[in-house]
Amino acid sequence: MNPKSPLDELFRRKLANFEMLPPDTLWENIQLERSKQQKTALKWWSPWAISAAVLLTSALLYQQFNKPLDAINRDIPNSKSNLSYLENQHQHHLPSKESINKIIIPISRKKNDKKRMNQTSVPQTSAMEEIFTPLQIMPDPVQETSEIKTEVKSSFSSFSALSGIHITLPHELSLYSEYLPVPFKKKLWFAKIDFLLSQDVIHNTLISKSATFEEYAALRNKHEDLNRSNSFMIRMGISTIKGWGLRSGIQYSRMRQTFSRQMPDASNTITRNTFETIDIPLILTKEQMVGKLRIGLSAGTYLNMTFNQKGSFYSPTGSLIEFTSSKPGSYPAFKNRLGASLYNGLTLSYPIGNSLEFMAEPYIRTRIPSISADDYVLDQKIWYGGIFIGIRKQIGKGFYLP
């Protein structure tokens, strides 16, 4: 205790709990000053900074997540390197003069082979000839891959071997956390959990890797579209009182594709395909209160954990090719893991109860790499758009980071 004189003590006693009114305008001035601060809190360069950070993070993650493919291929004994394998495949699918002369097209060669027609479910020969006349000079991937079955298998085994990487993913994620911008240290953080469902619209584009398959790509673009998808996501997030937050979790999406092809003989062939993905979102958000409504911008990357496919599509020659990933011997038209995709969303949430908010998050997302296998003749790019609807729950009362 400080030695106090009676003078000090009496000043302290008289003034310690004494109150005097501030002017009425003071509270209004405080509100006015704070609203000015909040308006300028989101600087003009913030969206650019967020975008730059997201792009940088995505590039780093994409680069890092694609590394193991080469590493694994190198580790597989007696298998060709990924690069030389792809080169061979690419050359293989570009028709040389010899290969065109040698092409065996089932439709033209086995016109009267009814047994085969039944087995392969290929429509009537005359119909197929009309549809696929321009495509007849193209090599049939199914026919041609019979020569290199061993190599295709090695490609499959290399993708399958990638599944082993999944186990190390949480560790890898922790390594990337240092790249994520965290603007505040030792501040109060809030933990929140989101349960979200969405109905998505998907746009699917097939692009030929060489001029030979441009018509084939155009034909499939005309008849195919991944037009429906549903997603379910559980997402945990931490955010500061200033509205900066990081969110991550797991998202399951199921895309359904139904397309029909009208044959010249008026018969319809309907194909139903299903694609399933499991992704881990890594999202940076900046939120701002507008009255009771919380509005936020979200941007980030999705890391694909697994991609399963079930169904079939038509080859350039019109034969039906099954690509079901779980079925041995199916044609490996797709990758088993899709790398990174970019995500942008607008988060809107409104309090509906104790620590509970109703959420809606319109979003767009694009897969950066093609979803088709590297050695397939077409690149397949996907865009998603939709709206997540769900509930956000705050966990606890907040916490301090060490």
Place this chain on the structure above:
Amino acid sequence: MRYLNIASPVEDYELVRGCLREDRKYQEAIFQRYAGKLMVVSLRYARHRMEAEDILQDAFIRIFDHIDQFQGKGSLEGWMRRIVVNTALKNIDKKSFSSEIIGLDNTPEDNPGALPSVFPQLHEEELLQLIQQLPDGYRIVFNMYAIEGYSHAEISDLLGIQESTSRSQLVKARKMLQTQILKIQKVAV
């Protein structure tokens, strides 16, 4: 008495939680509950009322901006008082602590802490005026030592002055206050 005597069952803890959510209702409740007391703190450090209002406004903005840094270890009022004091000290010129009042050394010092008989009758507003009339250095040190309870070492750290300077400023502040009170006593008699 618009802001005073608020009978509210809401605990400080609840008010802080509301402020963390940037809920204006809770911010206003904190303002209503503590603005009166903090105004007096501000008046003690300021030269005049207008300066005190500016200090209080800045302090409340800092309080709401940094409410997440209140860890609940002490009382909310104590934490807010410290912010008001720090806001007031922000613009203090160090030269204030070297100024000397001519003639002050000639005042009687036989009992520097003695309490003039008129003191108990002085109103709080009069005491505030007496403090406000002190030169900047005297006023700051007297407030920090006598009322806030800081030690000379802490005052030295906070203000960036020598401990001996803090001591001498306190002694001179007391002398000056006594002189002023004696003047009031003479007028009263």
